Amino acid sequence: MVTPDRLSYARLVKAALVGALLGLVFDVAVTQLTGGSTFSLARLPSIVASGVVGFAGGWLFEVFKAQTEVTDGAVRAVAALERDVARLTRRLGFADQALGMLMDAPRHHAALDELITASMKDKFRSIPDVGVASYLRVLELAIDHAARYEGVHTSGFRWYRDTDAGHYLDGLRDKPMGVKTRLLLVDDADLDAMEADLADDDVMTYYWRHTGDVDTYWMSTGDFRTAFPGRDLPRDCAFYDRQLYVAYDEPKLVLRFDVLDPGNEMARLFDDLRELSARHAPTLHRVARPA
Incomplete structure (x- = not known):
């Protein structure tokens, strides 16, 4: 017409x-x-x-x-x-996916609400232009409602002091949880820097004063590939209650998150790390907390 x-x-x-x-x-x-x-x-x-x-x-x-x-x-x-x-x-x-996340992990409603709201402005499950302070704020929200923490860090102990992450570590230290485990995954090219961190009383005192009773291990990327052939290197991330997964790419300032199914890859990784620790495998180094 x-x-x-x-x-x-x-x-x-x-x-x-x-x-x-x-x-x-x-x-x-x-x-x-x-x-x-x-x-x-x-x-x-x-x-x-x-x-x-x-x-x-x-x-x-x-x-x-x-x-x-x-x-x-x-x-x-x-x-x-x-x-x-x-x-x-x-x-x-x-x-629908966001609703599924909230239903699957009601304990982490506050953190998920923050993450989902921010991610809807861009690509779902991914938030761009996230600075370190904002990343740590999200982790603090998750800690408030978590009963278990497992995490991977790739920048050495000095990073916590240099980024003034003490407030975040304090929150984790003060929150009662059944499990608190952190793996520092060190690039083979940065092994000297890791040894320097471990020998630096100021760096390690800052870390232990703020982080408290977190079981802490470190491993080189080469040893990781030897211990777990075929497994991808994990990125910087925090993993709460074996459900809420928050990962951070600091160079790109991109934060990613998800609610994972039971038996997910991150859960298997930390189970395998505990097995390595129980066997005193030379590839996994436990960092002893000062008495």
């Missing part, structure tokens, strides 16, 4: 008059080429016919043109509608 905003009578008449004029010009041109008289009483029916045909042709052409515009507009509208539906479907999918 041609809508009034697409086609008006003024537009039709204008096109028809142009068509009639072109018809007359065509008739005159043909007459000139055939050597006939351009204007005579005998030529009047032909002139009128040319004008009528041109008028009708211009009118029909404008109707067809307007109809085409409407069709193109309808196609664009349908395409836009499809895009809107796709976006809505994704949002509904995200909302």
Whole structure:
């Protein structure tokens, strides 16, 4: 259907008059080429016919043109509608996943609410432009409701002092939990720096004063690959109640989170680490807390 905003009578008449004029010009041109008289009483029916045909042709052409515009507009509208539906479907999918997370881990409602709200502005389960302070704030929220903590850290002990992470460590220290375990995973190229941290009384005093009774181990990335062939190196992360997983990529300032199913890879990793510790495996180093 041609809508009034697409086609008006003024537009039709204008096109028809142009068509009639072109018809007359065509008739005159043909007459000139055939050597006939351009204007005579005998030529009047032909002139009128040319004008009528041109008028009708211009009118029909404008109707067809307007109809085409409407069709193109309808196609664009349908395409836009499809895009809107796709976006809505994704949002509904995200909302369904978010609801599933909250139902699966009600203990961590506060932390999940913070994470989900922030992530909806970008890609679900991923939050960009997160500084260290914001990352630690999320961990503090999770600690408030957790009964178990396991984590991986990849920047050495000095990082806690240099980033003023004492407040976060205090929260973990003061929260009663059944399990508190931290693995420092050290790149092979940074082994000298790790040894320097372990020998630095100021660094280690800061760590133990704030972290308290957290079972602390360290392992090089080379030893990790030897102990766990085929297993990906874990990133900086905190793992609460074997459900809430919060990972942080500090160089890229990206925080990722998820609620994991029972028997997930992170849970298996820490079970394997405890087995290594029980066997006193040389690849895993326990850091003793000062008496």
